[in-house]
Amino acid sequence: MDQDTIQIEFKKDSTDLVSKTIGVITQYIRKEALSPGDKLPSELNLAKELKVSRTVVREAFRSLAAIRLINLSAGKRATIAHLDHGAMSLMIEHGVLTEQISVQQIYDVRRTIEVRTVTLASLRRSEAEAKSIRYHAMQMMEHINAPDKAMEHDLAFHFEIAKASKNPVFAIIVGAFQGVSRQSWSIGWRNRTQHGQREEMIQTHIDIADAIVLGDPLKANELMSAHFDDSIKVLIDAGLV
Amino acid sequence: MDQDTIQIEFKKDSTDLVSKTIGVITQYIRKEALSPGDKLPSELNLAKELKVSRTVVREAFRSLAAIRLINLSAGKRATIAHLDHGAMSLMIEHGVLTEQISVQQIYDVRRTIEVRTVTLASLRRSEAEAKSIRYHAMQMMEHINAPDKAMEHDLAFHFEIAKASKNPVFAIIVGAFQGVSRQSWSIGWRNRTQHGQREEMIQTHIDIADAIVLGDPLKANELMSAHFDDSIKVLIDAGLV
DNA sequence: CTTGTAAACTTGTATAACAAGTTTGTATGT
DNA sequence: ACATACAAACTTGTTATACAAGTTTACAAG
Secondary structure, eight states: OOOOOOOOOOOSSOSOHHHHHHHHHHHHHHHTTOOTTOBOOOHHHHHHHHTSOHHHHHHHHHHHHHTTSEEOOTTSOOEEOOOOSHHHHHHHHHHHHTTSSOHHHHHHHHHHHHHHHHHHHHHHOOHHHHHHHHHHHHHHHHTTTOHHHHHHHHHHHHHHHHHHTTOHHHHHHHHHTHHHHHHHHHHHHHTOOSTTHHHHHHHHHHHHHHHHHHTOHHHHHHHHHHHHHHHHHHHHHTTOO | OOOOOOOOOOOSSOSOHHHHHHHHHHHHHHHTTOOTTOBOOOHHHHHHHHTSOHHHHHHHHHHHHHTTSEEOOTTSOOEEOOOOSHHHHHHHHHHHHTTSSOHHHHHHHHHHHHHHHHHHHHHHOOHHHHHHHHHHHHHHHHTTTOHHHHHHHHHHHHHHHHHHTTOHHHHHHHHHTHHHHHHHHHHHHHTOOSTTHHHHHHHHHHHHHHHHHHTOHHHHHHHHHHHHHHHHHHHHHTTOO
16 A cells, blocks of 8 residues: 555645645545545655645644644554544533533533434433443432532433433533533432432433333433423522523 | 633543543633634644644644634634534535445435525514515526526525524534535436526525515415425425435 | 834745654564 | 464654744834
8 A cells, every 4th residue: 555646736726735734634534435443644745745845734734633634643644534523622611612502502402402312312222321321320329429420421321322322422412512511410419309309310210221221212301301401490490591 | 911820620531631631621721711713822832831732732723723712823822613514515525425224314414404494584684684685586597597506695694594594503504514414415406407496596585585684484484484395395206315 | 293204014925944743664583 | 293482663752943934913114
């Protein structure tokens, strides 16, 4: 597998070299039909081929790595990356941080998506996935006095359901919300102070898990809807925009 | 607004300088509570402050620009960016290109999201938005013999609805799918060959627009569901995975 | 007070150099 | 013939310098 010539041309109108180079590399990936794990040419070879400096190629690589199209690591050549919600996470966090997205809006999207993922998961989950989902629900109850751990199992619960939907796009989106959810989770927890409210919330998770285990999409759907109704209500009662 | 010291420390365990620098900059944005349009320090100042080379800062900037957290342009300082689906578009296209996401999976996500956006749009749309949505539906019919134009109005129709939902996250997600939708659109079009099938499809768009104009979320929802049912059926009939 | 322009600043690109991590190929010993 | 060790070649990470090109600032001229 020797170094074959990169024949894709630069767009003439584009502004800066780095942008053009990014374009060339993505076209190259497409043209060569590269798959996750496949190697890209070295920085130096690309630079020579495209007649730009190594600096430009490096900046292009960094850009592609930022949106997780490729992976970089010292000494190794760049490789095509597997899908990953990392970039979208940063984007969403940035949106919330700069007040372009509200927590409530996130919850509306989550509700929309997760009512669907729980339905699909009920229909498509493997035995292992069903087991994992139920495990995280049970662990939440186990750690009812250790909010940090309960939270992590809560997040994992929802993420596992998304993965069990067998649609990677859902998994990416749900995964992307984990960061911001982690930051608003304690608000929901602190505002469930009345007797049994936390147990009730966790019990809903267990019930959802049971519905998934039993392969009952309608029940799972209904419970997930109710869970989000409740969660959003709690957030609003807490005065969150 | 003079140059104040950046007090955020590097994480010690992180691997490479660029990653650390990205972390510092994002923390800086947070700490200073910067909003879209606000300026970041110049590359040289950041480099001096963080005691790294300008190269490292530049690569960090490029990374942040790639996920659209900041905007770069020659001669100007970097600024905080408005939310934008550009990065997510590339991610999704990469997923489809590398066969990690199928077109049908995209449509499932779109259906899930857009059944919600059309409901919200019916409730929240401004007059101008309602008008724009209806305009694009009408233009589709107008250009029934110019598929390229019809397609662009189709995409704009769905995107405008997402924006009218007043939840930027929906708009980002729907926007992110525009690229791949553009690539699969002709498949759907080519496979609606029977008499009146195309008119029917476009008429559904007009009916959805009317429901939005009238503020009838249930009707809009129902029509959008039917539209996606039909579209997905057409794709499957066409033999698309 | 406006306008024009030069100076200062800032980003874009190229080159050179070396450190540090990885792969490859070969010589060596068994 | 085969495994191991190790050096050489390759590759990415980081720094420094230099200059081109775009933008802002400050000041002088009218």
